Amino acid sequence: MRLVYLGPPGTFTEVAAGRAPGTAGAERVPVASVDAALNAVREGEADFAVVPIENSVEGGVTSTLDALGAGRPLSIRAEVLVPVTFVLAARPGTALADVRRVGSHPHALAQCRGWVAEHLPAALAVPALSTAAAAQVLGGAAGEAPYDAALCAEPAALAAGLEVLARDVADNAGAVTRFVVVGRPAAPPPPTGSDKTTVVASLAEDRSGALLELLEQFATRGINLTRIESRPQGTELGRYTFSIDCEGHVADPRVSEALMGLHRVCPRVRYLGSYPRADGLAPVPPPGTADADFTAARAWLADLLSGRPAT
Numbered sequence: 001m002r003l004v005y006l007g008p009p010g011t012f013t014e015v016a017a018g019r020a021p022g023t024a025g026a027e028r029v030p031v032a033s034v035d036a037a038l039n040a041v042r043e044g045e046a047d048f049a050v051v052p053i054e055n056s057v058e059g060g061v062t063s064t065l066d067a068l069g070a071g072r073p074l075s076i077r078a079e080v081l082v083p084v085t086f087v088l089a090a091r092p093g094t095a096l097a098d099v100r101r102v103g104s105h106p107h108a109l110a111q112c113r114g115w116v117a118e119h120l121p122a123a124l125a126v127p128a129l130s131t132a133a134a135a136q137v138l139g140g141a142a143g144e145a146p147y148d149a150a151l152c153a154e155p156a157a158l159a160a161g162l163e164v165l166a167r168d169v170a171d172n173a174g175a176v177t178r179f180v181v182v183g184r185p186a187a188p189p190p191p192t193g194s195d196k197t198t199v200v201a202s203l204a205e206d207r208s209g210a211l212l213e214l215l216e217q218f219a220t221r222g223i224n225l226t227r228i229e230s231r232p233q234g235t236e237l238g239r240y241t242f243s244i245d246c247e248g249h250v251a252d253p254r255v256s257e258a259l260m261g262l263h264r265v266c267p268r269v270r271y272l273g274s275y276p277r278a279d280g281l282a283p284v285p286p287p288g289t290a291d292a293d294f295t296a297a298r299a300w301l302a303d304l305l306s307g308r309p310a311t
């Protein structure tokens with residue numbers, strides 16, 4: 001089994017890859033970008049990819065959302081949550097006052113924006129493909145580098161031969177990044193009672209109530225959404241797709257009905273997978289929306305259609 005992850009070694013994604021359920025003993029290979037990781041799975045060069053999908057402070061990772069929402073379909077098999085803390089690191093001998101440019105993944109730059117503004121008000125933020133990539137570029141390249149300091153995990157800084165100038169530089173304590181384990185399309189694992197389902201759906205047309213019609217497919221069946229994000233379709237200004245996580249498993253009757261409803265009212269629906277929740281929570285469906293309620297309703301309808309007295 002071969003698993004690729006957003007590298008290089010030292011990223012938070014590497015930590016998530018090490019905890020990916022069902023991948024014990026897999027070869028773990030770092031790649032430079034989210035697209036490279038997902039395309040390696042699409043091309044059959046890897047069995048799974050581990051990529052970041054959202055952060056508790058900065059929200060969705062757009063490179064992941066866009067890559068999963070388009071191109072050859074993939075399947076989310078699991079999710080992993082990793083607490084993230086950052087250090088500011090630089091080449092040995094660099095003083096904090098010398099730092100004019102700070103490099104890291106855009107989500108890391110965003111999570112440390114306040115600290116950098118307070119301590120390095122004149123510093124420019126320079127995006128990198130990942131936190132550890134920023135540390136590696138700064139530590140590896142002799143001479144001129146695109147930034148004077150990097151925001152990364154402390155192990156990545158030390159591995160790159162950098163010195164830590166400051167620790168715990170994130171603005172929000174307790175920040176968490178969610179990662180997904182992605183494979184080629186496959187039947188979902190059986191329901192566990194504590195599952196999540198991810199879909200991407202586009203609206204029929206840009207008219208009032210179109211989004212409400214999409215959301216109603218979940219609300220009328222008592223399904224809670226745990227994430228919804230709009231992403232431009234890229235075809236014209238104002239055209240969006242919606243990346244959605246909802247509670248439940250596609251095999252749960254209420255989720256099955258909701259997805260079939262999406263299929264009826266949305267021109268395009270991409271089912272990305274049903275998988276166990278990392279938090280293990282098992283929400284109680286509202287009255288009338290539990291599996292037993294759907295089963296009883298189907299039995300009642302069968303009686304009614306067969307002429308048996310349906311009380």
Ligand SMILES: O=C(O)C(=O)C[C@]1(C(=O)O)C=C[C@@H](O)C=C1
Nearest residue numbers: 011012013052105107130131177
């Ligand atoms: O895994 C890494 O280190 C990354 O650079 C990616 C990423 C992300 O995309 O959110 C992961 C965790 C942090 O939130 C910052 C960046």
